[in-house]
Amino acid sequence: MALLNIIILAILSLVLGSAKIPQVEGRAFFVFGDSLVDNGNNNYLTTTARADGPPYGIDFPTHRPTGRFSNGYNIPDLIGQYYGLELVLPYLSPELSGNKLLGGANFASAGVGILNDTGIQFVNIIRIYTQIDYFLEYQKRLSDQIGAENAKKLVKESLVLITLGGNDFVNNYYLIPYSPRSRQFTLPNYCTFLISEYRKILQRLHEVGGARRVIVTGTGPLGCVPAELATRGKDGECSLELQLAASTFNPKLTEMLIGLNKELGSDIFVAANTNQAHMDFISNPGGFGFETSKIACCGQGPYNGIGLCTAFSNLCSNREKYVFWDAFHPTERANKLIVQQLVNGSTFYMNPMNLSTIKILDSWA
């Protein structure tokens, strides 16, 4: 009798259990980082680091500004499209609720860096540790929506993108001559410090989510952006100092990610060499159908590299011909070319594997 009861109970709990927990497909995408990947969180904050006025978004499907620092799509949008995902919503968007939570969320905030003291001039931005706290809050909301087990599975099987580092140079170390950080550290020592702080951030991200794949981009070619050509470069040459910063930081980042993977016994972290992908068409714009890699499409002053891109700025008519949209950020077309390298590139661009390999390995196909 006791045995029969146990069997009945077991069957009942199986039936009830499977009725209560619907199967949820692991198809979520999470984004962390700075303006290269922010898709609108800063619209909800009191900060000068924003892209919510025209002509931002001029080539977006709605032709309206969204908060993306691009004329159209940015890199996370294009990665999402490659995996067949819906556009991910900014975490602060009121639209991100109910079933929309299942697609993931974008926690990025323009102006932030690896260090807490990066971007302080932008006042009210979501620093990286707060982005991770929001990720925890998100998981709680997701659990309420689909149950703890499903939420855990969805996050584990998700894809993560994190882009940080550029602001730690441009908006910290090199922001002003004799900045506190530049008096504290030589460039190589600053890079070592940044990498050790970045390592802690990635470990924390791994602890709180455990996503099986995390794409980590290095910095872009900081010295070649129109803002630096206008203020530091001589005769349109890239700023050597900032190029040295990028070429010191990026290889150390790759090395650190390889070390983390070894420690975790799994290829969770993937180093994306966006610097090289971007440099390819800065060195040879004509080879990729660009007219210029020096002049921003939107801006003013030399190379359109001074100040913000606003409705009063110069605006190029053919955005397809420009590498840079504003003084710091690539055009949609440049983003597409970068993502092509992330999808199909060799280990030189994507270490240890590219997005097409990830698509197969993690069954996103």
Ligand SMILES: *[C@@H]1O[C@H](CO)[C@@H](O)[C@H](O)[C@H]1NC(C)=O
């Ligand atoms: C940055 O802030 C976070 C959370 O506020 C803190 O845990 C971390 O130690 C800080 N990092 C540094 C280098 O001070």
Ligand SMILES: *[C@@H]1O[C@H](CO)[C@@H](O)[C@H](O)[C@H]1NC(C)=O
């Ligand atoms: C990647 O390469 C494949 C095969 O060569 C090609 O069909 C595809 O269009 C490429 N994808 C991208 C995004 O470049």
Ligand SMILES: *[C@@H]1O[C@H](CO)[C@@H](O)[C@H](O)[C@H]1NC(C)=O
């Ligand atoms: C990257 O993608 C292509 C397919 O487009 C593949 O042939 C190549 O082996 C991949 N490389 C790595 C390192 O995964």
